[in-house]
Amino acid sequence: MANSTSGESVAERIVRVLETFDADRSAQTPSDIARRAGLPTSTAHRLVGELVATGLLDRDDSGRVLLGMHLWEVAQRGSRALRLRQAALPFMERVQTRVREHTQLAVLEQGEALFLERLSHPHAVSNITRIAGRLPLHASSSGLVLLAFADAGLRERVLASPLAAVTPDTVTDPRELEALLARIRREGLVVARGFVEPVSTGIAVPIRQRRDVIAALSVVLPREAPTAGAVDELRRAAAAVGRVLAGPED
Template sequence: MANSPSGDSATDRIVRILETFTSDRTVQTVAQIGRRAALPSSTVYRQVDALVAAGLLERDDEQRVRLGMRLWELALRGSDALRLRQAALPSMERVQAEIRQHTQLAVLEHDEALFLERLSHPAAGANITRVAGRLPVHASSSGLVLLAYGPPELQERVLAAPLARVAPETITDAAALRRTLAEVRTRGYVVAPGSIEAVSTGVAVPVRGAAGDVIAALSVVLPRTVPTDAAIAALLRAAAEIRTRLAHAR
C-alpha cells in the first residue's frame, strides 16, 4: 500500500477510520470521522467513498456513515471467535438460567479482555460489559483469568505499566496483582469484588481449548451481596462442557 506524506499506509488510514466507530458511536459524519482519525479532509472523503463502494461502510439517508454489513460478514467467515461462541452458548445459557445474572465470554485481544458474548437476565444487577466491548485485564474478572494464564511476556508488560484504577477496589499495585494471578492459577477461578463496579462482584474461570490451552474466560457478574459458590461451580461445569464440545468439533 502506498504511503501518505506523513508515512502512514493506506491500510493504516483505513484502520484509523474504522476504529473511530464504537459501541456508543455507531453513526458519524465524514467530517467527524476525519477529526477523530486525524486525517485530512480530502483523504477521509476519498477513503470513506472507497469503503462505502466495497460495502465495508454504509451511508444513511442523511449521508451519515455507519459500519457496513459486509464488514460483519467478512469478520465471521472462518472466525475462531465464532466457533468458540457457538461452542460456548449452550453452556452459557444454562449458567444464565441457573444463576440468573449476567454471563459473559471473553478472549484476550491486544492486552485487553474482548467480550464475544453476554447473556443477561431482566433482574440482573449492574454491569458495564457489552458484546465487542473491552475491559482492562488487570481490573475485570475475565481479564484477570486471561492474564493469569497468558504468556509471561504479557504479564510482565502489564505489571510494568501503570495500573489504572477503574473502581475503588481495582488492583493497582503490581505486587498485589502478581499475587492475585498466582492465586488464580492455583484455584482455577477468580472472585473480584468491586473491581469494575463497587456494587458488583465478577467471578470468572478459564476456558480451555481441545489441546488444553486457555483460550477464553467465562464469567458472571453478581450483585455484591450474592454468595459466589454456586456461580463458581456452574462456571467450572460450563467450562468443562465447552472444552468437550470444542474437542468433538475438531
C-alpha cells in the first residue's frame, strides 16, 4: 500500500486507528481518534470514513465511531484463536464449576499475554483481566507460563528489560524471575500470589499442542485460598484441550 509522507503505509495507519479503541473507549469522535492515533485530523477523518463504508467501523446516532460488526465477523473466520477457544471452552467451564472464581485462557502475542476467554462467578475475587485484554508476561500467572516456555530470545529480552512492579509482590529482579521461569518449566505450573492484585492468587498451567506450548490456562482465586484442587483441575483440563487440538494420532 502507498506510504504517507511520514513513510507509514495505509495499513499501518489503519492499525493505529483501530488500536485507539479499547473496553473503556468503545465510542469516539474522529477528532479523538486523530489525537490518540497521532494522525493529522484530515487523515483520520478520511480513514474513518473509508472504514465506516466497509463496515469495519460504525457510527452511533450521535455520530461517534465504534468498531463495526463486520470487523468482528472477519476476525472470526478461520481464526487460530477461535479454534483454540472452541477447544478449550468446554473444559474451562468444567474448571469454573469447581473453582467458582475466574477461569482464563491466554496466548502469547507481541510480548504480552493476550486473553481470549474468561469465565467469572458474579461474586468472585477482584480480577483486572478482560477478554481481548493484555497483561505483562512477568506479572500475570498466564504470562509467566507463556514466557517460561517461549523461545530463549524472548526470555532474554524480557529479562534485560525494566520489569515494572504491578504490585509489591510482582517479581522484578531478573535473577529471581529467571529462577522462577526455570521452576515453571520443571513443574509445569505457577502459583503467583499477589503478583497482579494484592488480594488474588493466579495459578496457570501450559496447554500443549503435541509438544509445543501454545497457550496458558489459569484460574484466579482469593489470595489465601487453597490451591491444590485448582491445580489438579487445571492440569486435567489443559491435558484434555491438548488432546482435542492434537486430533487423532497418525
